[in-house]
Structure formats: C-alpha cells, structure tokens
Amino acid sequence: MNQKSCVFCTEIVTKRNAAIIYEDDLTMAFMDNAPVEQGHVLVIPKSHYSNILDIPVDIYSAVHLVARKLAPAILLAINAEALNIGQNNGRCANQRVMHYHLHMIPRKCGREIEWIRKILTTEELKQTSQKIKKTLDGEIDTTKIKIV
Template identity: 40%
Template sequence: MDDCIFCQIIAHKAPAEFVYEDDHVVAFMDIYPATRGHCLIVPRQHVRNLYDVAPDVAAAVMAVAVRLAPALRDVTRADGMNLWQSSESAAGQVVFHFHMHLLPRYAGDGLHVPGNRRRAAPAELNGLATDVRQRLMA
C-alpha cells in the first residue's frame, strides 16, 4: 500500500533502522520512542490490525518478539520489557498496519502501561466470559 508508512519502510522506500528482517517480518527502531530502545515488529504483509491478521502472521510477529527481547534487554540493560499492540484509534493505533511494540523498561522511567484500573465485580467478569465463549462457538 503506497500510503502506508510501514509498507514504505518494508520496501526500503522510507528510512528506518532495521534490527531484524526475514521473509515474513521486519523489526525496526521506533522514531518516536516511548523508552530507549523502543522497537516495532511488523509483518511484511499489509494487514490493518489484530482483528484482520491471520493467526500464522501474528505468530510470526510474536516469534520475532520472543527472539528480539533478550537481545534488546542485553543491549539496553533494561530492567523489564513490555510487549504492546494497539488496534484502532480508540486504543492508540496511529499507523494502520498491524504491529507490536517492544518497549524496554527502566526503573523510574515514568511510563505507565496500563493506565487506570479498577477491580471488576465477579458478576461482570462472569457475564463477559460467558458472552465471549458463546461468540467463539458461533
């Protein structure tokens, strides 16, 4: 897709600092890093988000995350790591090409993921879980 910046990066038509490439997935440094070492892991195939990605494509992206995380931790001397994926604007997706963020974390870095949380009532959890199970079986 000509208007997708990630497709342009994958095709080497836009600049990026690549850290990994194979036939199905690329990983490169985020130009707007939330933390030092923030990387993006992106399938070569253009797919909008988690709702549209095929399980095998998502698995390939996750396999690269698992391989890349220890190397990134060692290079950055991170204290921890977040793996983050956003689908659609309400969730913070800005580039509409499925991707995962690999975020090295440092003690006191000030980044708070996830934000506001509250304890859910057991009845709410049961109702949601029941509805999801039914939807999966439909």
C-alpha cells in the first residue's frame, strides 16, 4: 500500500533513508531532516494514507500510541521541558508530504519556536537519534519527567 510518488514510502519505509529511532509492524519514527528544533521527530504509518480522513482508526491509534511511547524518551534525551505534537492535513494546512504523519517537537521554556527549518547533516541527525534511542532503550521513570 505504498505510493511510488511519496517520499516517505520510497525513501523512509522502503529504502530506510533516515535516522530511524523506532519501528514496529505498523509504524516508524525518525528524525525530521529539516527540523524546527533539535529532536524534531516524525511518526508515520508504514502504509500510505494521505490525511486524517484517509487513515483507518486502528492505524491512526497505532501512530498516536507510538508518539505517547516516544514522548518521555524525547523529552529526556533533548533535556526539553515541553513537547509540541502536531499534524497537518492538506496543502492549505501546510502539509508538505502527503503521507499522514505527526510532528513531535521538543520545547524549552523561554525559547520561542521560529518555525524556520534548519538543514542538518546526516551525522547530526544520527547523533540526536542515538540520544533518543538510548533513552528509549533504557528504563524510563516517567514520574520524574515534568512538562512545564
């Protein structure tokens, strides 16, 4: 159910051309290659669905459960105090890749998001992904994580 014209289907799911931090049978999470903040992660279904009206409820739930699982690991790894989780539907809503996906953007207090995408090297993305994976692979005591 992948689309040949979709960069997520061809480059991420098929060729694994990304700094992947999590994967299961239905979903993948990887570093955004043009993040607005350090630790900007995308969570996608492996199958192609264009938007919220297209994605089946069970796959939608799987994507959002992965976001819930990753949230504490991202917060700890990036030493963030908060987290924006967003999802755009359609070109008019600023959706640039027409494959359903969530943005997870770690935030630090006192720092405004500029919404300007940064271009990072593959090595920079891998370093951040490794920090998150190490935190994810360890035991995370979520009682010690506070969102401000």
